[in-house]
Amino acid sequence: DVLLGAPFTKVLFEGFKNVENIYDFDRKLLKEPLKAFAYINKLRSKQYDVVFNVNGGSASDRLATLLAKSTYKVAFCDDYSYSPVNRCVKREDVHINHEALKPMELLKIFDLKPNYDLKLTLSLSEDELKVGKDELNLLLNYDKEKKYFGIFRNARYDKKLDDIFWKNLTDEIEKLDKNVVFVDILSPDIPKKLNEKMYEYSNKNLRALASFVANLDAFICADTGPMHLASA
Numbered sequence: 001d002v003l004l005g006a007p008f009t010k011v012l013f014e015g016f017k018n019v020e021n022i023y024d025f026d027r028k029l030l031k032e033p034l035k036a037f038a039y040i041n042k043l044r045s046k047q048y049d050v051v052f053n054v055n056g057g058s059a060s061d062r063l064a065t066l067l068a069k070s071t072y073k074v075a076f077c078d079d080y081s082y083s084p085v086n087r088c089v090k091r092e093d094v095h096i097n098h099e100a101l102k103p104m105e106l107l108k109i110f111d112l113k114p115n116y117d118l119k120l121t122l123s124l125s126e127d128e129l130k131v132g133k134d135e136l137n138l139l140l141n142y143d144k145e146k147k148y149f150g151i152f153r154n155a156r157y158d159k160k161l162d163d164i165f166w167k168n169l170t171d172e173i174e175k176l177d178k179n180v181v182f183v184d185i186l187s188p189d190i191p192k193k194l195n196e197k198m199y200e201y202s203n204k205n206l207r208a209l210a211s212f213v214a215n216l217d218a219f220i221c222a223d224t225g226p227m228h229l230a231s232a
Contacts, residue, residue, distance in 0.1 A: 015123030054103035074109050120232035132211030152185040152221035159222045
């Protein structure tokens with residue numbers, strides 16, 4: 001079972017056959033005591049063998065770990081804040097390819113050596129990838145001689161780059177290769193494409209968006225959510 005703090009990410013786990021139940025704890029529940037109480041009862045209805053708190057630094061994660069019924073509760077050792085666990089793993093300075101691999105260290109509680117060379121995957125099915133390809137073909141009238149590059153201009157806080165950067169970047173790439181075609185992946189915060197000659201695409205379903213991006217030749221963005229989707 002998996003507990004999530006952002007309901008819209010629930011769809012990401014649909015490709016994993018070993019995930020049985022997904023609890024999406026919407027923070028809005030904190031303002032609705034009766035719904036929150038029902039949710040807590042649902043969470044406590046199962047007896048687990050092991051609960052992993054993979055985040056550790058989150059107060060809501062620690063609360064969920066406290067409420068869950070489990071023989072063993074495992075997290076990273078933390079001397080600075082209370083953690084309701086009976087087993088902890090000391091963080092080590094290990095080489096990892098992606099931040100998402102850090103929780104692999106928790107496997108040491110079973111005397112297992114983590115495999116930090118794993119690659120991210122969403123386990124996209126052949127059908128999902130075909131839908132992504134069909135959407136690309138429908139949008140662009142696909143030409144195999146062309147190269148299709150996606151860009152995503154949004155990001156949080158100071159990681160967001162201004163449109164002048166994106167214009168200069170895309171102009172320089174087009175000078176290098178006239179066969180490059182750009183698709184601007186839009187978001188609620190950036191609803192308009194960078195310029196008229198670009199194509200545009202948006203999809204609120206993260207698996208569908210990932211399937212579309214998987215069919216592009218390249219994808220360029222700042223350090224943000226769609227970057228992790230593209231990596232996976």
